[in-house]
Amino acid sequence: MDAQGQAWDAAAADRAVAVLKAVADPSRYRLLWALSRQELPVSALAELLGAHVAATSQHLAKLRAAGLVVSRREGTRIYYRAAEVRGLLDEAALVAGAAGGGGAAADAPPESAATAAQEQAAPARRRPVGTGRRRPATEH
Incomplete structure (x- = not known):
């Protein structure tokens, strides 16, 4: 395999590890599970977890950085949904x-x-x- 092929494999492995790290937390797994079924606002997700909105937002930021969730703003609320x-x-x-x-x-x-x-x-x-x-x- 040439050097360029190996570099791509390393980058793909790094991305896969980032996704697995993002899902490795039980709260983030539960958020993804809920969001794979429907779009929800942060307040409803915080209630689902039994956590503060700020803590839930931090989990969502990690999932968003890994490309696992997307968000949209409607007025003052931010709604999240899971990617595939x-x-x-x-x-x-x-x-x-x-x-x-x-x-x-x-x-x-x-x-x-x-x-x-x-x-x-x-x-x-x-x-x-x-x-x-x-x-x-x-x-x-």
Whole structure:
């Protein structure tokens, strides 16, 4: 292989490692999973994670730098959506199932394995994604 071919391989490997590093955090994985299904504002994503908006924005900035999410502004809100990441998420779930000693996730089709991985990464108490308004505790 010539030097030019090797340099391209090194650059491609560097880009792949940057993508894997961006997804290596559980919060960023969960953000990608949610954004692979629908476009959401930062406030809804922060609520999904149970984190502050500032922390969620930092995670989104890392995902955006890796080319995994794109954003658009609508008034004062910024909405995010995932780039083409479903294959990456499905493969990660399959590899995790195989590395974890097999089990149902390893034998399941990609969609089922990915769903199982999402459910394991989901918080114990799920909150509905909405406008951020909470109902009063005394409402019947």
